[in-house]
Amino acid sequence: MKLKYLILFLTVATLTSCVVVKEYEMVNLNDSDMILGEKSIERNITTFHSYREAAVGANGGKTGGGCGCN
């Protein structure tokens, strides 16, 4: 329970302490390697994880469909 409150506190603190970055200042953030998600090359690796592991979701991958039963 304490961990949940700590995560919540850190999340709120992080989001409220940030500054507004103007569009012309986003050069580094727009670098193709800075993307907050998986690159297309990761796609089949994520699929293999979703078939072999119980955990799915929260990573942009699919969360249903397909059996992955082989």
Add this chain to the structure above:
Amino acid sequence: MEGRLAGVVVVIKILKMKKIIILFSILLTVLNSYSQDNTYKKRVLEGIEIDMISSLYNQKGDSAAVCGGLGTEEIQDATATIVISIPLRDDGVIKFDAGISSYTSASSSNINPFSKKNIATPFNASSGASKEDEWTSYSLTYLHYSNDRNKIVNTKISVADEYDYSSFGFGLGYTSLFNRKNTEVSINSNIYFDEWKLLYPIELRTNKSNDKDDDDDFDINMYTVIGAAYSPEKYFTPLTDRKRNSYSLSFGLSQILSKNLHTSFNLDVVKQKGLLSTPFHRIYFKDVVNSFIEEFQLANDIERLPITRYKTSVGNRMSLYINEYFILKSFYRYYADDWGISSNTISIEAPVKLSSKFTIYPAYRFYNQTASIYFDSYDKHLSTELYYTSDNDLSAYAANQYSLGLSYTDVFSDINIWRIGLKTIDIKYAHYSRNSTFTANILTFGIKLVVE
């Protein structure tokens, strides 16, 4: 009098004219601003983009669910996918995604291990028809952006098919950017309607179904059963439901924290309903005397699992731009479901820019999970239990993955043939191993082209 009337008429005309002028001015302003939008609005996607990804995958292990948690798990898979993104006017993008996967699976081959060519054993692949199959999938996605590019609506339909499984899905999503594009929130929902073709282990089939597993060739009376007399009808009853539906809801929040750091949080909630077990996964009961043909143990029953499952996952990503050479990316996810499984996933990637066009991507990923309350290993379940599985994918384990990628990026597509320019080439290798005998390797290759 006439002069007064004429004056009034002139005033009225002037007033009418004024109204017309005002209305016309407003109309012009609106049209002008509209035409300005059309003239200067940057297209969401400038040209057609083609993404081609192919991969080779293999895995090894000795806990095959098809053989009740024992035997070879060997799989070789080759997958090829193509994604074509087409701009639709200025504000829309339509994506067509097609994939084909061709695999050979030693464990699936043991749905029918009695090939007559070799001695039946769970540790070798059979030559049964289930040793290989093809999976195909197609999806169509449409994204529509608002004029200021701050609102995005997406919709998607998908179909997938393999010999014993088919899936149809559709999804809807909405994304909003605000706070000068520093904050992004999104919501997505997906529904999948899946259907099984019920393939049971060969020794449990009572009716000749003429499927491709050559069950017409199998007659238990042609074999010598070692151990107890085989009578699966005591425990095995055919399944009645062949459908599996999945409903998912995803929430996302992305936030820019500084000029060099941004983060995102994701929450996914999934409900699955229907046949959630696999019809050809064998179960051996501890309290039932074993029966064998050759070296292969005959199934007492198939895997049985509840008809509903609720899954929840929360994840966080961070990307930090250290300098023009180094970037640091992290991912953490916590997952829990009502089958008793909870898991943690942590990954760290450190892209290193070797030059303006070449980047290498060393990465490490750690994963662990607790076991499902329905899991027990080979020959440990009791016949009195309601639900049971010996699928090691639902067991407790930890896994490590090491990967290395190399990327070539040409922002201006200098290399081009006809009107097709090369944008990126990626290659990535990953090695995955559990704290058991299970290991997997995957090599992926991707190329992105733009049509000018």
